[in-house]
Amino acid sequence: MALVLTGLWIGQNVELLPVAASLNAPIYDQLFKVLFSIGSILFIGIFGLLLFSLIRFRRRDGETGDGAAVEGNLQLEIFWTAIPAIVVLFVGIYSYDIYDRMGGMVPLSDPHSMHGAAMAPQASDGSSGAVIQASVLGTPPEPSKRIWGGIGSGQISAGPALPVEVTALQFAFLFHYPQGDITSGELHVQKGQPVELRMEARDVIHAFWVPEFRLKQDIIPGQPTLLTFTPIKAGSYPIICAELCGPYHGGMRSTVVVHEPDEFATWFEKNNTATVAIAPSTSSTG
Amino acid sequence: MTIALPPQTSSSPPGLQPEGWLRYLSFSLDHKVIGLQYMVAGFFFYLVGGALAGMIRVELVSPISDFISRETYNEVLTLHGTVMIFLWIVPVVNGAFGNYLIPFYVGARDMAFPRLNAVAFWLIPPAGFLLIASYFIAGAAQSGWTAYPPLSLTTPAAGQVVWILSVLLLGGSSIFGGINFIATVLKMRRPGLKMMQLPMYCWAMLGTSILVVLSTPVLAGTLVLLSFDIIAHTGFFNPALGGNAVVYQHLFWFYSHPAVYIMVLPAFGLVSEILPVHARKPLFGYTTMVYSILGIVFLGLIVWAHHMFTSATPPWMRLFFTIATAFIAVPTGIKFFNWLATLWGGKIALNSAMLFSCAFIVHFVFGGITGVALAQVPFDIHVHDTYFVVGHFHYVVYGGTVFVIFGSIYHWFPKFTGRMLNEDLGRFHFLITFIGFNLCFAPQHWLGLNGMPRRVAEYDPQFTLMNQISSVGALLMAVSTLPFLINVFWSAFSGRVAGDNPWNALTPEWLTSSPPPVENWKGEAPLVQHPYGYGVQPGQIDLGAATGREIWSSGQ
Numbered sequence: 001m002a003l004v005l006t007g008l009w010i011g012q013n014v015e016l017l018p019v020a021a022s023l024n025a026p027i028y029d030q031l032f033k034v035l036f037s038i039g040s041i042l043f044i045g046i047f048g049l050l051l052f053s054l055i056r057f058r059r060r061d062g063e064t065g066d067g068a069a070v071e072g073n074l075q076l077e078i079f080w081t082a083i084p085a086i087v088v089l090f091v092g093i094y095s096y097d098i099y100d101r102m103g104g105m106v107p108l109s110d111p112h113s114m115h116g117a118a119m120a121p122q123a124s125d126g127s128s129g130a131v132i133q134a135s136v137l138g139t140p141p142e143p144s145k146r147i148w149g150g151i152g153s154g155q156i157s158a159g160p161a162l163p164v165e166v167t168a169l170q171f172a173f174l175f176h177y178p179q180g181d182i183t184s185g186e187l188h189v190q191k192g193q194p195v196e197l198r199m200e201a202r203d204v205i206h207a208f209w210v211p212e213f214r215l216k217q218d219i220i221p222g223q224p225t226l227l228t229f230t231p232i233k234a235g236s237y238p239i240i241c242a243e244l245c246g247p248y249h250g251g252m253r254s255t256v257v258v259h260e261p262d263e264f265a266t267w268f269e270k271n272n273t274a275t276v277a278i279a280p281s282t283s284s285t286g
Numbered sequence: 287m288t289i290a291l292p293p294q295t296s297s298s299p300p301g302l303q304p305e306g307w308l309r310y311l312s313f314s315l316d317h318k319v320i321g322l323q324y325m326v327a328g329f330f331f332y333l334v335g336g337a338l339a340g341m342i343r344v345e346l347v348s349p350i351s352d353f354i355s356r357e358t359y360n361e362v363l364t365l366h367g368t369v370m371i372f373l374w375i376v377p378v379v380n381g382a383f384g385n386y387l388i389p390f391y392v393g394a395r396d397m398a399f400p401r402l403n404a405v406a407f408w409l410i411p412p413a414g415f416l417l418i419a420s421y422f423i424a425g426a427a428q429s430g431w432t433a434y435p436p437l438s439l440t441t442p443a444a445g446q447v448v449w450i451l452s453v454l455l456l457g458g459s460s461i462f463g464g465i466n467f468i469a470t471v472l473k474m475r476r477p478g479l480k481m482m483q484l485p486m487y488c489w490a491m492l493g494t495s496i497l498v499v500l501s502t503p504v505l506a507g508t509l510v511l512l513s514f515d516i517i518a519h520t521g522f523f524n525p526a527l528g529g530n531a532v533v534y535q536h537l538f539w540f541y542s543h544p545a546v547y548i549m550v551l552p553a554f555g556l557v558s559e560i561l562p563v564h565a566r567k568p569l570f571g572y573t574t575m576v577y578s579i580l581g582i583v584f585l586g587l588i589v590w591a592h593h594m595f596t597s598a599t600p601p602w603m604r605l606f607f608t609i610a611t612a613f614i615a616v617p618t619g620i621k622f623f624n625w626l627a628t629l630w631g632g633k634i635a636l637n638s639a640m641l642f643s644c645a646f647i648v649h650f651v652f653g654g655i656t657g658v659a660l661a662q663v664p665f666d667i668h669v670h671d672t673y674f675v676v677g678h679f680h681y682v683v684y685g686g687t688v689f690v691i692f693g694s695i696y697h698w699f700p701k702f703t704g705r706m707l708n709e710d711l712g713r714f715h716f717l718i719t720f721i722g723f724n725l726c727f728a729p730q731h732w733l734g735l736n737g738m739p740r741r742v743a744e745y746d747p748q749f750t751l752m753n754q755i756s757s758v759g760a761l762l763m764a765v766s767t768l769p770f771l772i773n774v775f776w777s778a779f780s781g782r783v784a785g786d787n788p789w790n791a792l793t794p795e796w797l798t799s800s801p802p803p804v805e806n807w808k809g810e811a812p813l814v815q816h817p818y819g820y821g822v823q824p825g826q827i828d829l830g831a832a833t834g835r836e837i838w839s840s841g842q
Contacts, residue, residue, distance in 0.1 A: 016731075016732060016735050016736075017735055017736070018735075018736050018737060027664075028664060028665070028668060031662065031664055031665060032665065035658075035659045035662065035665060039655040039656070039658075039659065042651070042655055043651060043652055043655055046622065046626065046647070046648075046651050047648055047651070049626055050626060050629070050644055050647055050648065053626065053629040053630055053632075053634070054629070054634060054636065054644060057565070057629065057630065057631060057632050057633065057634050058634050058635075058636050059566075059633045059634055059635045059636070063633055065566070065633060066566040066567065066633060066820045066821045067565060067566045067567040067631050067632035067633050067820070067821060068567065068631050068821055069567070069568055069819075069820065069821025070567065070568065070570065070627075070631065070821070071568045071569075071570070071571075071572065071818075072570055072571040072572065072573070072574070073570075073571070073627075076571075076623075076627065077571050077574045077620070077624075080619065080620060080623040081574075081616060081619075081620055084615055084616050084619040084620075085613075085616050088612045088613055088615050088616060088658065091612060091658065091662065092608060092609050092612050092662075095608065095662035095663065095664055095665065096605060096608070098662075098664045099604075099605075099662075099663050099664045102664055203436065203440065204434075204436045204437040204440060205434055205436070205437065205531060207596060207670075207671060209671075209672075209737075209739065211668070211735075211736060211737035212737075214667065214668040215667065215668070216596050216667050216668060216670055216671070217596055217667075218596045218597045218598070220525070220531050220532060220597065220598060221436055221525040221526070221531065222525025222526070222530070222531070223525070223531075223532070223598050225598060238737060238746065240737060240739050241739070242596075242670070242671040242672065242739040242740075243434075243671055244360070244429065244430045244432075244434070244437065244740075244741040245437060246360075246428075246437065246440075246441070247355075247356035247357045247359075247360060247428070248356060249360075249739075249741060249742055249743075250351065250356070250739075250741075250742030250743045250744040250745060251351075251744055
């Protein structure tokens, strides 16, 4: 009992994670706390049991005899098969629920409709449906027709998403905003607005990781990938490449700046190259 | 019983094998010689891999890339992973202890295929030296031990091809060994010795060998295709030529996740041999231990895609592999609870073998808990490819398997050489290894959670302190090999004479002389019906006073 309470206390009170800055991050942290509590209970319990046995049942000086000839106990075996099985099952169902809340279970169908609507390089929705089927069955899909979805791809919530094209290459991330034809080495987003990253890799596999968003997605050459997230906390956070991509892998970093809405509008207008020509009246330089 | 023929080179007609220390450098067919060959060669490569790890930790003392060039750093981390896995852990827990112990345990005079056995060992030194030489000749592979394309297709080709060649040779060696173990355990048992009477290590090796035989060929095939992509510019895995890079990851992990069990199951088996002897109790729950090994083997084959949760894997696949992976915790948990129950109420000798085995339990439980966490897709998305994974992995294979290797050396050294290792030096070795290991790898979990990716030569300066602590731990681990080496060399020549059965153990290898003769027994092999028949029972002979021969002849 004390063990369970200690475990729960540790799980609730030990802070090991960085700032939670996206809509998914607090959900993640919830899962982390549960896993950390269960883990602490198990580890402290087993470690304590082992330590106790080693001290209590150590061989004293001059002792030569054996321990008791106990070869097994079926009830005990059933007990310690059932308990971990139940715990694991509970953790599995719980993490499935978390995964679902993060939008992980939706992408197979969703990104495609998005692909049809937003990207639309070649728009034949009927055939792309067939491609999904084929790819599920293991046939190599045609890279140009299929968009892969990362976690959170189905998580589009309130408001229209800000589309950003991400190109990963040795050894940098490039961000392109199709709405304003802005190209940037940093990712600028607006607090509270969903962001839709359309990611492509030029040369080798890279991975897009923002620890504060608890978000990571491999960007694999030949597989355009869609990733969405919603930042909820203003600030600057690192973007890190998490897949070995060559000698300068460690240096392949960038920054995501989460702006307050008005700040973001200023930044966007300042760098906007597309709308300047079309509608100069909207840009109020001051 | 078939008797191994002497090698052609042997010039002395009366001996079946080369005599003296020279046999350790020869194409010997004696399973014990081959076992020790594996062990010494493996330990040599452990020192090489350790030196490489040292270079990594020195580089990471400062957040900038200042110790070695970035290309060299990637070569070093690739070699470190490859050497430690394929040249140290796999050959030692399988080849060394397997070859030494399995024939004893089944009551045979040698392995089923002694010549294949020798071939399997002699593939290892050339493969190892080839791999290391590639660094000096053409530059070693730079794409990590995973060699993911397209990176492995774009890094310098020569090093990558040599790496593939070397891993193919080592994989071949592993397959030969696996076939040999399966045949030996199934077909070479003494008449009357049932499967369920075998020591647990036999079951562990049977399970491991099944994994080796089923999954290693997949890796071999994959690497052959990868080499075609590099040399002949085919497009199996090259997206630019219409290939698919993810297919490589599936095929690679189809071997490389079971490889974790190939490294860990034999360690489970060895611990199951060590604990009952030093706790003076029967192994608790023999039958469930056997079934849990089989469960791990089965589940181990269907969890590989948990390495690819951030690659483009469809959701149903993520769900399936999450559940399959998490369920491995159940049979694994059974084993740990049974070991704890084995210790409970025993007369535990707190010697080096026992301390290393118990540290294994602690570390592996920790690594297992982080492993179950990593199996959860949402959790993994954040920490995948970070130092959290590095920490987890080293807790499993170093804190787990390498600690067991050391424990096993303390346990079986008297059998190998006829002399005891020094206990004080052994406990000292344990202490600094234990402290150094935990200091080195525990902080890495925090680093990963907070944003340090793996395989980087430079990092965010906010992580400097933790990395320095980790490097101090690595230094302690490096230092800890010194008392061990001194102990081994000193004890081999002037240690206390051990006698045949210093631990009063019941498993068959202790029921012959130390070191055992060629073909293991003078006269008939003893038939041990219960390898774990420890414990005080009415009418039992006093084990403290009995010799192995008396135990055997009393017909237990």
